[in-house]
Amino acid sequence: MDSSTIAAVATPEGTGGIGVIRVSGPDAITAVAAVFRRAPFGQKPSDSDTDASGGFKSWRMYLGHIFDPVSGTLIDEVILAVMRAPYSYTREDVVEIQAHGGSRVLEKILNLLISYGIRPAQPGEFTRRAFINGRVDLTQAEAVADLINARSDASLDMAVSQMTGQLSNVVSSIRQSLVSVLGSLEAAIDFPEAAGDEMDDAGQGLRLSIEVLQQINQLREAYESGRFLRQGVQAVIIGRPNVGKSSLMNCLLNQQRAIVTEIAGTTRDCIEAFLTTRGVSMVVADTAGLRRDPDPIERLGIEKTQEYMASADIVLHVLDVSLPLDDEDVAIYEQLMDKPVVIVINKTDLAGHEKVLHLSPAMEEAPCMAVSALHGTGIDELKQRIADMVFSSVASAGHGFIPNWRQKCLLDQAAEAVSKVIAGLENQRLPELVSIDLHEAISAIDEITGKYVETDVLDEIFSRYCVGK
Ligand code: GDP
Secondary structure, X not given: OOOOOEEEEOOOOOOEEEEEEEEEOOOXXXXXXXXXXXXXXXXXXXXXXXXXXXXXXXXXXXXXXXXXXXXXOEEEEEEEEEEOOOOOOOOOOEEEEEEEEOHHHHHHHHHHHHOOOOEEOOEOHHHHHHHHOOOOOHHHHHXXXXXXXXXXXXXXXXXXXXXXXXXXXXXXXXXXXXXXHHHHHHHHHHOOOOHHHHHHHHHHHHHHHHHHHHHHHHHHHHHHHHHHHHHOEEEEXXXXXXXXXXXXXXXXXXXXXXXXXXXXXXXXXXXXXXXXXXXXXXXXXXXXXXXXXOOHHHHXXXXXXXXXXXXXXXXXXXXXXXXXXXXXXHHHHHHOOOOOEEEEEEOHHHHHHHOOOOOOHHHHOOOEEEOEOOOOEOHHHHHHHHHHHHHHHHHOOOOOOOOXXXXXXXXXXXXXXXXHHHHHHHOOOOHHHHHHHHHHHHXXXXXXXXXXXXXXXXXXXXXXXXXXX
C-alpha cells in the first residue's frame, strides 16, 4: 500500500467560517508541527499538554499559528485536532487543521505542507485508507458517500444504518452460512466413508442454502423497490394545456421555485425541479402536453414529454374540474399504461358551481386527489399521497437498507451460484462440483464487503468521492 502522507481541504469550496485541511500518514504530525507555533504564544507547553517526547497528544486540540518557517510569515490562526494511529479515521496519524474558511488561506497552508513532502490526496483517498486499514468494510465506505450526498431524511437514515454496519452484518451472516455448507461438503470430499453423516449434512446444507437464497433475494428485492430512496422519485406532471400543470408545479415547489431549471432543446419547454417532501426527494417535471396534431415546433416538446412519461416513477395526471373530460384526456391516460398514477383534479375552487368533469371508468380506479393549485388547497395531501406510495413500496421490501447497484450486481451473481448449489444438492451431484458453485457464491459475497476486491473496482468506487473525504 502507498504509505505516503496525504493532505487535502476537507471542507467545500468557497468561503466559510472554518475551513479544514486533513492530513494523514506517517509524517502527518511532524510535517504539521514544523509549520505550527503554539499559543499562548511564546510560552512553553505544560507537561499535561504533550506526550513523553514533548510531541502532540492524541485526541487533543491545539490553538496556534501556521507560519512559513522560511520567510517567517504568519498565515493563519488555527486549531489542530491530533489523532494518532490507530485511533483515527484512516487508522494512520491524522491531523485536522481548522483554519479560517477562505480558499486562498487554505491553499497557502496546503502548499506549505506540500513543500514539506506531503502529497495532495486523491478523491476518496482518506476513506480508501480507512477501508484498506480495516477500519470499515467496503459497504461502510460506500455509505460515507451516500451520507454526504443524502438529500432526504429517508436516504440519510439508510446511509447511517449502512455506515454503522447493518448491511455488513446481514452479508456476513450469509457468508457464514455458505461457509458452513462448504465445510460439510469438504468433509464429505475428505471422508467419503462417513456415508450416513453425509446424507444428514447434505439435507442440512440444502436447507441452509435455501435460507441463504431467500435472504439474498430479499436484498435484491429491496434494491428494486427501494431505489426511490437512493435516487429519489421522478414525478411527472402531465395533462392537456391550461389544466393547471405549471400552477401545480409552483405549488409543489413553494418558495423553492428559484431552483427551477429549463431543459434545453425543447421549444415548448419541459421544466424540471428538485424538491424534498416528507423525507422523499423528488424530481418533478412539468411537461409540454401531448397534442395530437402538433406543428413541427410543438413536436419537439411532445417527444420530450413522452421521454419523461417513459422514465416516470409516478405520474400526476392533471384534469380541470370545470371542463368535461375530452378525448385528449382519455388518450393521455391510456398512454400511461401501467405507471403508478395519481389523478389530480384541479381548480376545485370552481367546483361549487362548475363541476362538469366526470371521470372515465378506468380513471375511477386510480387514486384521485382534489386540489386547487391557485389557492394551494389539497397540496399537502397530494405530497403525502406521493410519499405514501414511495414508502409503501419500500416497506414491502422488508429491510431498513437498500443495496446499491454494485452490491445488487454481486447479489445477482451470488443468487445464481446459490441456485446452482441448491440444484446440485437436490440432484446429489458430486460434492466437488457443488463446492465450485459455493466458492463462486462466497467470492461474490466477499466482493460486497470488499474482503476480496480488485484494485480497479476500488479505483472506480473511490473516484466518485470528493477530494478530502
Ligand atoms: P398549464 O397549461 O396546464 O400549465 O396551466 P397553467 O398552470 O398555466 O394554468 C392555466 C390557467 O388556469 C391559468 O390562468 C391559471 O391561473 C389557471 N389555474 C390554474 N390552477 C387553477 C386553480 O386551481 N383554480 C383556478 N380557478 N384557476 C387555476
